[in-house]
Amino acid sequence: MAGASLRGMSGRGYGGAFARSLLVxxxxxxxxxxxxxxxxxxxxxxxxxxxxxxxxxxxxxxxDPLPSWNDGPTKAALLDFVERVTREGGPDFxxxxxxxxxxxxxxxLWSEQPVPVELAFVIDRVKALAPQHPEWKHQQxxxxxxxxxxxxxxxxxxxxxxxxxxxxxxxVTTEQxxxxxxxxxxxxxxxxxxxxxxxxxxxxxxxxxxxxxxxGFKIFIVSGGDVGFMRAWAERVYGIPPEQVIGSxxxxxxxxxxxxxxLMLLPELDLLDDKAGKxxxxxxxxxxxxxxxxxxxxxxxxxxxxTTSGKGPRFGLFVHHTDAKREWAYDRNAHSGxxxxxxxxxxxxxWFLADMKRDWKxxxxxxx
Amino acid sequence: MAGASLRGMSGRGYGGAFARSLLVxxxxxxxxxxxxxxxxxxxxxxxxxxxxxxxxxxxxxxxDPLPSWNDGPTKAALLDFVERVTREGGPDFxxxxxxxxxxxxxxxLWSEQPVPVELAFVIDRVKALAPQHPEWKHQQxxxxxxxxxxxxxxxxxxxxxxxxxxxxxxxVTTEQxxxxxxxxxxxxxxxxxxxxxxxxxxxxxxxxxxxxxxxGFKIFIVSGGDVGFMRAWAERVYGIPPEQVIGSxxxxxxxxxxxxxxLMLLPELDLLDDKAGKxxxxxxxxxxxxxxxxxxxxxxxxxxxxTTSGKGPRFGLFVHHTDAKREWAYDRNAHSGxxxxxxxxxxxxxWFLADMKRDWKxxxxxxx
Numbered sequence: 001m002a003g004a005s006l007r008g009m010s011g012r013g014y015g016g017a018f019a020r021s022l023l024v025x026x027x028x029x030x031x032x033x034x035x036x037x038x039x040x041x042x043x044x045x046x047x048x049x050x051x052x053x054x055x056x057x058x059x060x061x062x063x064d065p066l067p068s069w070n071d072g073p074t075k076a077a078l079l080d081f082v083e084r085v086t087r088e089g090g091p092d093f094x095x096x097x098x099x100x101x102x103x104x105x106x107x108x109l110w111s112e113q114p115v116p117v118e119l120a121f122v123i124d125r126v127k128a129l130a131p132q133h134p135e136w137k138h139q140q141x142x143x144x145x146x147x148x149x150x151x152x153x154x155x156x157x158x159x160x161x162x163x164x165x166x167x168x169x170x171x172v173t174t175e176q177x178x179x180x181x182x183x184x185x186x187x188x189x190x191x192x193x194x195x196x197x198x199x200x201x202x203x204x205x206x207x208x209x210x211x212x213x214x215x216g217f218k219i220f221i222v223s224g225g226d227v228g229f230m231r232a233w234a235e236r237v238y239g240i241p242p243e244q245v246i247g248s249x250x251x252x253x254x255x256x257x258x259x260x261x262x263l264m265l266l267p268e269l270d271l272l273d274d275k276a277g278k279x280x281x282x283x284x285x286x287x288x289x290x291x292x293x294x295x296x297x298x299x300x301x302x303x304x305x306x307t308t309s310g311k312g313p314r315f316g317l318f319v320h321h322t323d324a325k326r327e328w329a330y331d332r333n334a335h336s337g338x339x340x341x342x343x344x345x346x347x348x349x350x351w352f353l354a355d356m357k358r359d360w361k362x363x364x365x366x367x368x
Numbered sequence: 369m370a371g372a373s374l375r376g377m378s379g380r381g382y383g384g385a386f387a388r389s390l391l392v393x394x395x396x397x398x399x400x401x402x403x404x405x406x407x408x409x410x411x412x413x414x415x416x417x418x419x420x421x422x423x424x425x426x427x428x429x430x431x432d433p434l435p436s437w438n439d440g441p442t443k444a445a446l447l448d449f450v451e452r453v454t455r456e457g458g459p460d461f462x463x464x465x466x467x468x469x470x471x472x473x474x475x476x477l478w479s480e481q482p483v484p485v486e487l488a489f490v491i492d493r494v495k496a497l498a499p500q501h502p503e504w505k506h507q508q509x510x511x512x513x514x515x516x517x518x519x520x521x522x523x524x525x526x527x528x529x530x531x532x533x534x535x536x537x538x539x540v541t542t543e544q545x546x547x548x549x550x551x552x553x554x555x556x557x558x559x560x561x562x563x564x565x566x567x568x569x570x571x572x573x574x575x576x577x578x579x580x581x582x583x584g585f586k587i588f589i590v591s592g593g594d595v596g597f598m599r600a601w602a603e604r605v606y607g608i609p610p611e612q613v614i615g616s617x618x619x620x621x622x623x624x625x626x627x628x629x630x631l632m633l634l635p636e637l638d639l640l641d642d643k644a645g646k647x648x649x650x651x652x653x654x655x656x657x658x659x660x661x662x663x664x665x666x667x668x669x670x671x672x673x674x675t676t677s678g679k680g681p682r683f684g685l686f687v688h689h690t691d692a693k694r695e696w697a698y699d700r701n702a703h704s705g706x707x708x709x710x711x712x713x714x715x716x717x718x719w720f721l722a723d724m725k726r727d728w729k730x731x732x733x734x735x736x
Binding site for chain 2: 174227228231241242243249253254256260263270277279280283285286287288305306309
């Protein structure tokens, strides 16, 4: 999806129109979320999902590395790509150290509806912090969040959204923020499924991660979401360590107080890792072009474009949300995870669509 | 060392006094370099240095993993640290995925005298580009570089330095810059040793890299130098891939021209990866605290401080340049690689000094 959660922090350098569009997306998302109660209770721990089914399966072996995928052109293309780049001596062989794959997170590895998970976190944090801020009862946009009056939040404009993010993502150290997210994600549950958010990861995509890993790929998340928010749980849930998570990020300040150093999160955006910001984030952190990229929205368009325009074998794929019954169906008119230009251009660019309804036997691990 | 090369690009956010000190350092370095001819000729290819001696040596085995180190407290401390963090069931055991070590580059892994290698690159690039810029003959600071008149360069001030970096590090794509550095580093030779710069890496440090790698560590360069400059050769020379190189960096802009995307280097600093910028760069890219850090100057102070103030076993080390005969002797009064506060505080902080003259049997691989 499109990193709606951090979008309000700063539109500098992207022009006023862009900043306004961010505002609209984020407020729409907030508005929808008003109907959802994000309840907190201790739930059963999720099973370790990092293995994702057949982690050690070999493509050429008898075991199917993608058992949750229905047979069809998309599954065949995935298997074919991995077979080609790993076949030593073949025309499309890629040395292991250049096998880099990037994955968007929201809507690509886990569900982003009815609102992106990080936005649920923002709302819950405002509620949790409210007792320390009695002034919020009478101060927008906090009053609106606390009273579920999203029209008031919307009226506070971009400045209001920046205040929401400053209050929930800044003014603390990186270690404090990590602890807060770790605690929240262990308890917060999804309003529709009443399960931990980390249980709403896509089983078929876990299998892709496992297949690529077993084939020598190094996997990076490249998401519009906040990098610290994802790092708090990505290794446990996806098997992707912190140094392989790229996201939007706030500026940092190194401070030493009473001899103890810390890194303070500042209320200012350092990188918006969305759209044209994704190739920038990839270059800053990875320093070379991926050979495979997976997304689900127009926010991932430039990542797929950058990845698949390099020389040699390349792979691009959009997860297409077509299953209103088991998950959600949305594309061109979505408030989060809009996929329009990508849908139009995928065929001529040679990008694949994973049609959730058609291609996936199961959506979530708990269905198995 | 201290990333003198990129310092002139921007002092924003660091205050006027800091910007002025950058200017002084950089101009001093430029001035010294006036006496050095950086000659170009095809030289013999350097042997692959990435193995660094005993790459597969086990600490507990019969083979010494640090054969170029003299026995003494520093070598003993290195061996002891690695033994402790890798001993399963021991009190200081660290899981493999948390074994992260960071290394400064200039003055820590290769020589930075008489001027940092990247500054030699800047001077050579101005000379190489001069035919395309006839106006430079009469335009400072270029005229000064071309005529070896560093007083004139100095007189052009911070603005002049920014122009030098814009002319040599920006206005090209990341791939063009990579190709330029790759070509230059394959040919440019050091004025004192008449060898390729990549031959002037420290054999004892290559052995430390190899020992840590064989012990499950993931190694990152964290340098004040430009990240693209280092990525062009760090994997070949040190065995450190691009995604494990952190450095100062210019802002990037994603562009699509005639359907071909590229990342354009802009003449504006995005991160100054020096002093307090080093923990920031570490957090942005790695996302967790290293357990070992190696530097040689006060520009590395905060990296060692951040690394060694975490819980559990920690290791900090400064390479101390004490060997005027085989390399150079400098610390408190150096124009590049000044080590003063670090020298004062190392004992009480438990940081080690590698005394080049006393601790190292050889400096460079070609001495063997």
